[in-house]
Amino acid sequence: MSDRIKKASRHVNQSEGLIFEKSSPGKRAFELPPLDVPPADAARALGAQHRSGGVENFPEVSEIEVLRHFTRLSTWNYAIDLGMYPLGSCTMKYNPRVNEFVARLDGIATEHPYQPQSLSQGCLKILRLLEKCLLEITGMDAITLQPAAGAHGELTGLLLIRAYLEKQGNPRKKVLVPDSAHGTNPATAVIAGYEVENIRSDSQGQIDIAALRDQVTPDVAALMLTNPSTLGIFEQHIPEIAETLHAKGGLLYMDGANMNALAGVARPGDFGVDVMHLNLHKTFSTPHGGGGPGAGPVATKRILEPFLPAPVLVESKDGTLALNHHRKESIGRVRAFTGNFGVLVRALAYTLAYGPASARRPRTRS
Numbered sequence: 001m002s003d004r005i006k007k008a009s010r011h012v013n014q015s016e017g018l019i020f021e022k023s024s025p026g027k028r029a030f031e032l033p034p035l036d037v038p039p040a041d042a043a044r045a046l047g048a049q050h051r052s053g054g055v056e057n058f059p060e061v062s063e064i065e066v067l068r069h070f071t072r073l074s075t076w077n078y079a080i081d082l083g084m085y086p087l088g089s090c091t092m093k094y095n096p097r098v099n100e101f102v103a104r105l106d107g108i109a110t111e112h113p114y115q116p117q118s119l120s121q122g123c124l125k126i127l128r129l130l131e132k133c134l135l136e137i138t139g140m141d142a143i144t145l146q147p148a149a150g151a152h153g154e155l156t157g158l159l160l161i162r163a164y165l166e167k168q169g170n171p172r173k174k175v176l177v178p179d180s181a182h183g184t185n186p187a188t189a190v191i192a193g194y195e196v197e198n199i200r201s202d203s204q205g206q207i208d209i210a211a212l213r214d215q216v217t218p219d220v221a222a223l224m225l226t227n228p229s230t231l232g233i234f235e236q237h238i239p240e241i242a243e244t245l246h247a248k249g250g251l252l253y254m255d256g257a258n259m260n261a262l263a264g265v266a267r268p269g270d271f272g273v274d275v276m277h278l279n280l281h282k283t284f285s286t287p288h289g290g291g292g293p294g295a296g297p298v299a300t301k302r303i304l305e306p307f308l309p310a311p312v313l314v315e316s317k318d319g320t321l322a323l324n325h326h327r328k329e330s331i332g333r334v335r336a337f338t339g340n341f342g343v344l345v346r347a348l349a350y351t352l353a354y355g356p357a358s359a360r361r362p363r364t365r366s
Contacts, residue, residue: 242272
């Protein structure tokens, strides 16, 4: 390594000691100012059994040691500021600063989820506009923003299919999953109460249409398709796949993990998809949810709309928005409130910042 590189990387210390090893009795990182009110008797106010005498073996370090320790640890993290993420389908990974600015605005970050809907019209309009944008991008008819992650959206989508088929008199037994599908699909199908049947790819990495016709029986509830697939290949016969399923009463689910490659170019609703989820962290620049604080909206065709999770956002003739909790055929709530609002705000900020013209711009590799 050259001297120039060594000097440039001096701040990266992979041998950082434990904070406990820096501890010395009597050191203080900060001190609170003197009380300007009479001191309270904590034991009396809280009850002696609820009062702690302190944290045993807590490290005692100076303010500058705390600052240097955690700053050096932060340099171990790989970030978009340092280079690209060559990670499979998680292609976005960049969280624009404008998203964070908008999500922190007063009236957005400070709103309470239990406040009256009459005071929440601005927040509800944000959700409604995001719904309209995602429906336009996907070519679908209805949507829920509740699911908290991609796999959560998958489960919601399959539960919608199950509810629809149950209303027809038979929820059916199987879900077909291609060997090129997103890895969470088989687990989702099992959790939704289905058996999984694998579909092998042909020599071109496509779903074998001839073999599919034999596998689509009256026992098949749906096929879970990823497009482009995890092989990085666009399925070329999706309308024919959808027609084959529909002819036998099954539905086509599309995993939206790789929707970043389709946004503004093709709409799944236009080529036969009945229901799909969107990973907002993969296509719409939100923070990666990790199964909890993320978002995986589910868009559907009209036949599945009655079964969407409650509440559903509805708009009156005068433009007033409300959350409709009373839906007889709903699969029920899948997430608290209306989903993770702060993440949904970020997705809308990104969508509006770039707009339709940018979404349709040809993709180029950097």
